[in-house]
Amino acid sequence: MKPTTPLVKNQDLILTIDSLSSDGSGVARVEGFAVFVPGALPKEQVSAHIIKIASNYAVAKLTDVLLPSAARVTSDCPVFPACGGCVIRHMSYPAQLIWKRQTVLDALTRLGGLSDITVSDTIGMDEPSRYRNKGSFPFGSDGRHTSIGFFAPRSHRLVPIDDCQIQNVRVMEIVQRVSEWANTFRIAPYDELSHTGVLRHVVTRVTTGGETMTVLVTTGPLPHRTELLEMLADVDSVYHNVNNAQTNVIFGREFLLIAGKPELTEEMVDLRFLVSPQSFLQVNPIQAQALYQSALDLLAVTPHDLVFDVYCGIGTISLLLAKQASRVIGIENIEEAVADARKNALLNDITNVDFRCGEAETVLPALLCEGLRPDAIVIDPPRKGCDPKVIDAILSSTARRVAYVSCNPSTMARDLRLLTDGGFRVVHVQPVDMFPHTAHIECTAYLVRSDG
Numbered sequence: 107m108k109p110t111t112p113l114v115k116n117q118d119l120i121l122t123i124d125s126l127s128s129d130g131s132g133v134a135r136v137e138g139f140a141v142f143v144p145g146a147l148p149k150e151q152v153s154a155h156i157i158k159i160a161s162n163y164a165v166a167k168l169t170d171v172l173l174p175s176a177a178r179v180t181s182d183c184p185v186f187p188a189c190g191g192c193v194i195r196h197m198s199y200p201a202q203l204i205w206k207r208q209t210v211l212d213a214l215t216r217l218g219g220l221s222d223i224t225v226s227d228t229i230g231m232d233e234p235s236r237y238r239n240k241g242s243f244p245f246g247s248d249g250r251h252t253s254i255g256f257f258a259p260r261s262h263r264l265v266p267i268d269d270c271q272i273q274n275v276r277v278m279e280i281v282q283r284v285s286e287w288a289n290t291f292r293i294a295p296y297d298e299l300s301h302t303g304v305l306r307h308v309v310t311r312v313t314t315g316g317e318t319m320t321v322l323v324t325t326g327p328l329p330h331r332t333e334l335l336e337m338l339a340d341v342d343s344v345y346h347n348v349n350n351a352q353t354n355v356i357f358g359r360e361f362l363l364i365a366g367k368p369e370l371t372e373e374m375v376d377l378r379f380l381v382s383p384q385s386f387l388q389v390n391p392i393q394a395q396a397l398y399q400s401a402l403d404l405l406a407v408t409p410h411d412l413v414f415d416v417y418c419g420i421g422t423i424s425l426l427l428a429k430q431a432s433r434v435i436g437i438e439n440i441e442e443a444v445a446d447a448r449k450n451a452l453l454n455d456i457t458n459v460d461f462r463c464g465e466a467e468t469v470l471p472a473l474l475c476e477g478l479r480p481d482a483i484v485i486d487p488p489r490k491g492c493d494p495k496v497i498d499a500i501l502s503s504t505a506r507r508v509a510y511v512s513c514n515p516s517t518m519a520r521d522l523r524l525l526t527d528g529g530f531r532v533v534h535v536q537p538v539d540m541f542p543h544t545a546h547i548e549c550t551a552y553l554v555r556s557d558g
């Protein structure tokens with residue numbers, strides 16, 4: 107039976123918050139009906155104004171915190187929460203880490219129906235700010251000035267920003283210079299509704315060694331190019347990208363190098379990785395190392411092992427594994443990423459790794475059909491988790507150890523359930539805080555065959 111709502115729109119009420127939702131909103135219950143209150147924290151008593159009623163939940167705007175939680179802190183960011191990037195900046199960092207661990211545990215027990223699972227404390231950052239090494243900023247206008255910013259949550263309204271507390275200072279400083287250039291020469295930002303204007307996005311990244319790359323995305327030819335390049339004289343690599351499509355996708359097809367070198371080099375755990383404008387690299391280099399290291403430590407690869415790295419991207423985990431294993435095979439469905447992975451293997455003189463391009467659900471069973479007998483498998487799927495054919499292939503393989511690297515506890519819980527139903531046992535789960543102040547949760551789970 108469809109639940110009937112005990113609430114009406116525009117109602118003001120006092121709520122006690124039970125929990126945080128997966129997107130970081132406070133959740134209260136009124137006669138069993140869920141009310142989401144962004145900005146509220148568990149155990150708080152708040153006053154709120156109902157702004158939306160859906161069939162089985164409501165959304166309320168926080169109007170006052172009557173009894174604050176001990177975890178509540180004052181945000182130090184002028185655009186929080188308007189920009190939508192950080193959603194739990196009003197929660198102390200230790201409390202964020204506890205919440206992330208609990209969310210993983212809840213997903214595994216409630217969604218996955220798993221019991222007796224050990225979930226370690228979340229590995230947090232010593233300094234949870236300025237951790238992002240890459241930012242993509244849309245341009246917009248307040249009618250007079252062109253500025254950069256972020257789109258407000260679930261909208262395409264620009265929230266202009268001068269700084270971003272989770273972004274590397276070099277990145278911010280470069281994008282602010284681009285914004286200044288746009289203002290000085292009165293270059294119009296792109297307007298989605300009328301499909302007019304020139305400037306769409308500026309994307310900037312910095313490597314751990316301090317090299318920088320900027321890509322300017324416009325709808326057509328780049329105006330005031332000389333002046334732009336003068337302003338960006340210290341940037342190591344500058345690209346122009348044209349995207350004239352009516353789409354949310356940031357980049358168009360072609361990247362034109364307009365100054366500096368085509369690629370940067372990122373260093374991680376004694377390995378070097380080439381970075382081109384489209385390369386996918388984790389944006390928090392410190393925590394990426396912690397995440398990868400936790401997977402490697404748990405897997406304890408030996409020099410006799412054949413290891414598969416499924417969903418391998420540009421081969422980061424594959425190359426780390428290759429230093430310890432007899433042989434590694436990486437599987438990835440984006441051709442450019444596979445090309446990068448092969449280049450990275452060459453760059454690091456690693457010869458015991460192969461990369462196969464294709465869908466994991468086809469390539470993994472095909473490798474097993476070829477007679478390959480993996481000892482261990484790493485899986486690092488996208489948010490939707492693994493295709494069931496990937497799980498079936500793992501179950502039918504000779505692998506006795508599996509490391510599952512996840513960016514979504516819900517789909518991880520579903521997949522771990524399938525693996526445990528098929529004879530694996532979850533030995534250990536390690537959350538790693540890759541994105542402080544946001545609701546994103548990454549973790550590694552380690553599984554072994556039950557009889558092993």
Ligand code: SAH
Binds near residue numbers: 423488
């Ligand atoms: N392990 C890598 C990348 C993980 S992100 C790293 O840590 O850097 C997940 C990767 O899976 C992406 O590179 C994505 O392109 C790839 N992918 C998504 N669906 C896939 C599929 N069905 N088959 C193979 N690869 C896939």
